[in-house]
Amino acid sequence: MDQLDIVIVGAGLSGLAASIQCALSGHRVTVLESAKELAEIGAGLQLTPNCTRLLQRWGVYETMKGPVEPKTCTVYNYKGKVLAHEDDFGKNIRRKYNAPFSDSHRVDLQQALAKRASDLGVDLALNTRVVELDFGTHEGDKATVTTSTGTKYTADLIIGADGLWSACRSIALGRKDAPLPTGDLAFRIVLNIEQITDPKLKDMVQNAGVRFWVGPDAHVVAYSMRGGTVYNIVLLVPDDLPESVARMEGSTDEMRGLFEGWDPVLTQFLDCVDQVDKWKLMHRPEMKSWINQHSNLVLIGDACHPMLPYLAQGANSSIEDGAVLGLVLASPHFSSRAQLPQALQLFQKLRKARGEAIVRETFKQRHDFHLRDGPEQEERDALFASQLGKEIVGAFPSRWTCPEVQPWLYGYDAYKEVEDALRERGASL
The missing domain is CATH 3.30.9.30 (D-Amino Acid Oxidase; Chain A, domain 2)
Structure with a gap:
């Protein structure tokens, strides 16, 4: 297999996840991060099974500091009345999805991912700000990444994992593209x-x-x-x-x-x-493509599909992105640098529709949770009341326990997704 030189811009959750899976797939990986340290930016994260099954597979979950599996999940109205409640929530999640739902501090996960990446030989350069990307002139050209100190990195593939305010996105589009x-x-x-x-x-x-x-x-x-x-x-x-x-x-x-x-x-x-x-x-409009025309840049995570936090899927979905991207670059189906354009298109096919569908679902959750007092709120609360203490059936205003949305979010298995896609293609790109 051709070993790719991969440069990842950003050591957030998507970038570190991609670095781990790309390293496991046999590639040389460098991560460039502008921050001086992986410090306590942000706060808590809700890690759902679609993500934790990856963290377990990578040997990251057990090294994290104090993840907590909640015993219950409760929705109150703003006056304190119980609208929805599930006992044994954490146990039920494990039973249904064979992976935990857990609450963690963002930096605890970030540091555990960074440690695993380092153990796999990933080169993590902190305090390193990317100022220029040169993609070459033709598909298949190598790309060059230039930092603020003038250091240059040559890459077969640049992964733009630089978050909501992504410079990689703006450079790829050829214009300043601020979030909305x-x-x-x-x-x-x-x-x-x-x-x-x-x-x-x-x-x-x-x-x-x-x-x-x-x-x-x-x-x-x-x-x-x-x-x-x-x-x-x-x-x-x-x-x-x-x-x-x-x-x-x-x-x-x-x-x-x-x-x-x-x-x-x-x-x-x-x-x-x-x-x-x-x-x-903030959010962003959907992009036509997450891949540049030379097939040597791909965007992941918040750089291409930032999410409102209303389903706690921003981090989880970003980690899915990193896993799927690394998996489509693994042997035996990926063996030559010439297959990179096809591999990136498969990644985009597997991830873009799901990522954008989750974004849309977050806005629906905001609507259902933010209703002002009135007929629509009363109708919502009546639906909550009709299911309280029972096994929930059908669409439900809290997607956290909704039997239609929860399996789609939490049951996602990145490894199986890639395996199934390759099986359909006859295991070839």
Whole structure:
């Protein structure tokens, strides 16, 4: 097999996942990351079975710091009334999908992925900012990546995994291509258990469950991580940030004011908060292609399909991307650099429709969780009530336990997806 020289721009979750699977497939991989360290940017992640089965297969999951499998999943209305509830949620997920649903801190996963990549021989260069990409003039040409220090890397394939504000995307399109506001923002909160003094609240954190509060134009998700020592709360509300501001420190008074009159359990948690960040939630229009015309650049993750966090699939889907991309470049079906265009087209065929369908589903979840009081909200709550305490049947307003959406999201197996596609093609690209 021809061993490819692969340069990945970005050491986020998609880039590190791609680096692991590309290395396992036998290629030389370099990851270039502009950050000086893999630090605690962001907050919690909900890792669903479509991702955790990959992390287990790669030997990453067991090395992560304190992932928590929630015992319950509950949806409350904003006044605190239970709309939906599932006991033994984590056990049920394992039984149905043979992989865990777990809550983790983003940096814990990122560092575990980086360690596995390093063990596989991936070269990870931090504090390295890419400023120029040269794709050559013809399909099959090698590409050149230039950094801010003038260092050049030659690659058979560049993987643009540089996130929402992807420079690779703009370079490939030949124009500045900024993401678009969704109209929502997130207050992201991480509480250490020591900050929570009320025994009842502390017990909620230590007896882990996923909790949602849904209300007019807003909703909240909260869950435990790091072995039940940390509580992650995300408040999703209308965006009031200036157009040019993507993230800023938030006001705790403003935050608490937005949720005045909501469930006292939630507002008690918010009283424990001493600092909070505001993040503008952005999206992008669908791209015609994730692959450049020379077939030596492919975009993955948030660079091509950023997602609202309303189904927790941004990270999970990005890791799927990295796995599928590495798998289509594995022998015996991939043996020659000349097959790269076909391999990339297969990757895109397998991933683009799913990624974009998940994006659309997140907007549907936002709609169902953000209904203002009125006839549509009453109809939604009646549907919730009709299924409470029963096995859910049919379409359901919370896709987290919806029997139509959950299997499609969580049952996805990247390895099987590639195997089936190759079997259909007679194991050839």
